[in-house]
Amino acid sequence: EAQVTQNPRYLITVTGKKLTVTCSQNMNHEYMSWYRQDPGLGLRQIYYSMNVEVTDKGDVPEGYKVSRKEKRNFPLILESPSPNQTSLYFCASSPRTGYSNQPQHFGDGTRLSIL
Amino acid sequence: SQQGEEDPQALSIQEGENATMNCSYKTSINNLQWYRQNSGRGLVHLILIRSNEREKHSGRLRVTLDTSKKSSSLLITASRAADTASYFCATARWTSGGSYIPTFGRGTSLIVHP
Numbered sequence: 001e002a003q004v005t006q007n008p009r010y011l012i013t014v015t016g017k018k019l020t021v022t023c024s025q026n027m028n029h030e031y032m033s034w035y036r037q038d039p040g041l042g043l044r045q046i047y048y049s050m051n052v053e054v055t056d057k058g059d060v061p062e063g064y065k066v067s068r069k070e071k072r073n074f075p076l077i078l079e080s081p082s083p084n085q086t087s088l089y090f091c092a093s094s095p096r097t098g099y100s101n102q103p104q105h106f107g108d109g110t111r112l113s114i115l
Numbered sequence: 116s117q118q119g120e121e122d123p124q125a126l127s128i129q130e131g132e133n134a135t136m137n138c139s140y141k142t143s144i145n146n147l148q149w150y151r152q153n154s155g156r157g158l159v160h161l162i163l164i165r166s167n168e169r170e171k172h173s174g175r176l177r178v179t180l181d182t183s184k185k186s187s188s189l190l191i192t193a194s195r196a197a198d199t200a201s202y203f204c205a206t207a208r209w210t211s212g213g214s215y216i217p218t219f220g221r222g223t224s225l226i227v228h229p
Contacts, residue, residue: 004157033217042221043158043203048214056212090157094217101145101207101217106157 002027006091006107013081014115021076021110023091030096032074033058033104034066036087043090049074081114088112119147119204119220127226134191136223138204139184145215147180147187148205152222158203161189196229 004025013019025032033048035058045058049068063085065077074093078085088111092104119140128134138147146165150158164171164180164187171178177190191198201222208218 031216035219040221043219045216045218048216050214056210056214058216088155092158101148101205101215103148103160103163104158104205104217106159108157109155111155 002105004091004093004105004107006089006110008110009108010111012113012115015082016080019078019081019112021078021089021091021112023074023076023107024072025074025091025093025105026072027093027095027105028071029093029105030071031102031104032068032091032093034064034074034076035090035092036060036085037090037109038087046076046089078112081112083114086112086114119206119218121202121204121220121223123223124221125224125226127228128194129228130194130196132194132227134194134198134225134227136189136202136225138187138189138220140187140204140206141185142208144182144206146206147178148217149176149178149187149189150203150205150219152201152203154200158219161202191225194225194227196227198225199227200225 030051034046035043047066049055091107094102094104122137148163149161152158175192180187203222
């Protein structure tokens, strides 16, 4: 089954404790992206990756890191989480972008609470 | 930065009625997509309309696109309680680095009362 898998689905942690949210897709997609969703603000892009070893900042990258060492995985790293990073996070992938803007497949989300 | 904006922000209707949501965008597009999000879940792709198309249907969904007005609408006919969800339009934008990447609006929250 084609899917984007995020882990963990829920996490409550404390300020400053490094955490990683994993994202894996089994569709051989080139494009992957991380979003955060907050009430009234819609989906805001954190980072995206056009392909292996190619990543770039989205609209709200501060406080986050990503890596793309393999095509299927795109982890989101919070080196020193703060309460303003409490949010619902989504990973998404699509075959490629270029000028075609293809439909994205989304994971089920990770709800992070930073105390 | 968000390219598309949905209107209204919230919509409440009775089962059986039609629901119409609109999306406006700022720059030229290659295509426009609509997604659905059930509460707390990931977005699910509904339909894609290309810039050279004016209307597209999928089951009870009808999407129109007016590139001269830079707007699109999503019509859900004969709505059901199960249609309760948030609906997002998605276009794409060029980044300063020359990449063309997807971008989403803030969404319309639809509630369908049984």
